[in-house]
Amino acid sequence: xxxxxxxxxxxxxxxxxxxxxxxxxxxxxxxxxxxxxxxxxxxxxxxxxxxxxxxxxxxxxxxxxxxxxxxxxxxxxxxxxxxxxxxxxxxxxxxxxxxxxxxxxxxxxxxxxxxxxxxxxxxxxxxxxxxxxxxxxxxxxxxxxxxxxxxxxxxxxxxxxxxxxxxxxxxxxxxxxxxxxxxxxxxxxxxxxxxxxxxxxxxxxxxxxxxxxxxxxxxxxxxxxxxxxxxxxxxxxxxxxxxxxxxxxxxxxx
Amino acid sequence: xxxxxxxxxxxxxxxxxxxxxxxxxxxxxxxxxxxxxxxxxxxxxxxxxxxxxxxxxxxxxxxxxxxxxxxxxxxxxxxxxxxxxxxxxxxxxxxxxxxxxxxxxxxxxxxxxxxxxxxxxxxxxxxxxxxxxxxxxxxxxxxxxxxxxxxxxxxxxxxxxxxxxxxxxxxxxxxxxxxxxxxxxxxxxxxxxxxxxxxxxxxxxxxxxxxxxxxxxxxxxxxxxxxxxxxxxxxxxxxxxxxxxxxxxxxxxxxxxxxxxxxxxxxxxxxxxxxxxxxxxxxxxxxxxxxxxxxxxxxxxxxxxxxxxxxxxxxxxxxxxxxxxxxxxxxxxxxxxxxxxxxxxxxxxxxxxxxxxxxxxxxxxxxxxxxxxxxxxxxxxxxxxxxxxxxxxxxxxxxxxxxxxxxxxxxxxxxxxxxxxxxxxxxxxxxxxxxxxxxxxxxxxxxxxxxxxxxxxxxxxxxxxxxxxxxxxxxxxxxxxxxxxxxxxx
Numbered sequence: 001x002x003x004x005x006x007x008x009x010x011x012x013x014x015x016x017x018x019x020x021x022x023x024x025x026x027x028x029x030x031x032x033x034x035x036x037x038x039x040x041x042x043x044x045x046x047x048x049x050x051x052x053x054x055x056x057x058x059x060x061x062x063x064x065x066x067x068x069x070x071x072x073x074x075x076x077x078x079x080x081x082x083x084x085x086x087x088x089x090x091x092x093x094x095x096x097x098x099x100x101x102x103x104x105x106x107x108x109x110x111x112x113x114x115x116x117x118x119x120x121x122x123x124x125x126x127x128x129x130x131x132x133x134x135x136x137x138x139x140x141x142x143x144x145x146x147x148x149x150x151x152x153x154x155x156x157x158x159x160x161x162x163x164x165x166x167x168x169x170x171x172x173x174x175x176x177x178x179x180x181x182x183x184x185x186x187x188x189x190x191x192x193x194x195x196x197x198x199x200x201x202x203x204x205x206x207x208x209x210x211x212x213x214x215x216x217x218x219x220x221x222x223x224x225x226x227x228x229x230x231x232x233x234x235x236x237x238x239x240x241x242x243x244x245x246x247x248x249x250x251x252x253x254x
Numbered sequence: 255x256x257x258x259x260x261x262x263x264x265x266x267x268x269x270x271x272x273x274x275x276x277x278x279x280x281x282x283x284x285x286x287x288x289x290x291x292x293x294x295x296x297x298x299x300x301x302x303x304x305x306x307x308x309x310x311x312x313x314x315x316x317x318x319x320x321x322x323x324x325x326x327x328x329x330x331x332x333x334x335x336x337x338x339x340x341x342x343x344x345x346x347x348x349x350x351x352x353x354x355x356x357x358x359x360x361x362x363x364x365x366x367x368x369x370x371x372x373x374x375x376x377x378x379x380x381x382x383x384x385x386x387x388x389x390x391x392x393x394x395x396x397x398x399x400x401x402x403x404x405x406x407x408x409x410x411x412x413x414x415x416x417x418x419x420x421x422x423x424x425x426x427x428x429x430x431x432x433x434x435x436x437x438x439x440x441x442x443x444x445x446x447x448x449x450x451x452x453x454x455x456x457x458x459x460x461x462x463x464x465x466x467x468x469x470x471x472x473x474x475x476x477x478x479x480x481x482x483x484x485x486x487x488x489x490x491x492x493x494x495x496x497x498x499x500x501x502x503x504x505x506x507x508x509x510x511x512x513x514x515x516x517x518x519x520x521x522x523x524x525x526x527x528x529x530x531x532x533x534x535x536x537x538x539x540x541x542x543x544x545x546x547x548x549x550x551x552x553x554x555x556x557x558x559x560x561x562x563x564x565x566x567x568x569x570x571x572x573x574x575x576x577x578x579x580x581x582x583x584x585x586x587x588x589x590x591x592x593x594x595x596x597x598x599x600x601x602x603x604x605x606x607x608x609x610x611x612x613x614x615x616x617x618x619x620x621x622x623x624x625x626x627x628x629x630x631x632x633x634x635x636x637x638x639x640x641x642x643x644x645x646x647x648x649x650x651x652x653x654x655x656x657x658x659x660x661x662x663x664x665x666x667x668x669x670x671x672x673x674x675x676x677x678x679x680x681x682x683x684x685x686x687x688x689x690x691x692x693x694x695x696x697x698x699x700x701x702x703x704x705x706x707x708x709x710x711x712x713x714x715x716x717x718x719x720x721x722x723x724x725x726x727x728x729x730x731x732x733x734x735x736x737x738x739x740x741x742x743x744x
Contacts, residue, residue, distance in 0.1 A: 074703075078699075091693045094687070104710060108706065
């Protein structure tokens, strides 16, 4: 068994329109990879397809989570296999408090016969909230309802810290964040870093990667990865812009 | 699989049914996933037969050995029932599918309500045990009445309450043994001719609770009635009258279930509440009818000066429910409240609402209605708020919120607010929201199944309302919602 998120020749369509063609990427457990690229290249499509969104049809390929193919599984089953996605636009759910929502998600993961400890749960929840500098009163607010952009993203990271996934996909978590929020969110991610988790950080901008330093950087264009390098690739992109890649991109896709 | 009860029932079709001797009891068990969807075969000693005529009314009155004035009250009501058309000019055409000539109007084993569960006939006792009634009684109730088809099988109140003068009996017993207390209000809050189904109930009523709380007595724990329909092709017509004397307080809870039969079942109750000066009545309903039940119920309360009547009404299940609990705010500073939740699943129509009739200065009313439509389920809200011009300082607040789960669902709101005069305040808010596919995906991504995600959204939607319910009932309601959701996915 390979301890990795291993995407092999993945083809994804929305309706009749193919977005990803033979997409390949391996994120070994314990590593943080960044996925960069201009708008409309299929980065968010990749994230949602991996998580099993019903609107994204997988027409070919496999996705292995620690050796197990998750293509075709229900979203909740994929989630329980350890794959977490931090949403770019998290949904608002009226009347469902953060505490109850995360609690339901934690309980859904309990192995059969195990009992849920409410005291242990709240101890953990408050500790993670302190780390993210979230006020305790947050727990009783409805999920994402009336949240600012920064609050929504912090709430996503809180859920990630509580659910302890083996692979996290962060879909433009930095968008809409001011510099303080960016720092806090990054601290949350860095706290999860370690041999037990792999992460794929999707972003437009290099600035997030100042805080979450990636092991590898992949650049995506036209539904494929066109360049892979270390963290210096992100800096190079920042300096030269995505146009710098357009020539080799055409060469690759032609 | 549901067995056919008809095989063991002494059905009589002749127009003048005779009163048979108590028969033997047979039982067979049928188990299904739904809590209420089971029944034990029962032999009925008393059966008014199929169809409705004067003979049916005489039969019921004879079996119950009622006074002549009650017989005449019933016969007059039967005429009113026949003279009134079905209200299909505004209500659902589905009402036309009720075949009054195929319904059985009275079924009992001839039991007197027992004071201990040991004395309750085995098949009936098993039914209530399976529904958890004796357990709830031990845990948190001050008194319980358990009605099985037409008559109560069990009725018991804590001794301390009888010592304080609290009366908790069935309708016939109330009218016969405590006529001085109940007769003056019986049929006064909801007259026989209020609507076709109140007339039907007035003709063939049986069972229900007649409750009197003396002056100043505050009953701390709730009194509960449980209405169980066991027989097929049956109509249950319980009659309830609750009188809280000056300064008295009481909470009454009713629960209802029936097994799922192929043919339709009719439940048509009349509930009248009287809150005298400064009294408080809270009436809580959690119905979980199977989806072959026509549930056509009339509920209204009268609130005197500074009195308070609160209806908490949760409608889950049934084929068609029509129910609009109301409060007549007769005395100064009287308060009326209706908090209602209706859940319409595939094939169900919840037509519910509230009526607030302001008749005195400084009266206030509050209506919060939440409906959930799933699949082809349909929810309708009808409200009536009436504040005449000559009154001052009256207030009404109405909120109705609808939640739609999937695009086939339908919801309609018909608020009728007739508020006159500048010295009164009224506030009305309505909203319609949807559980979107993206919301479901978001929750599933966190590890919740589609069913759990829908349950969570529905519970979230009703959450601010259920917080105001007694704890035992919010727990029960949440469980019922979860059960409904299980059947609605896939």
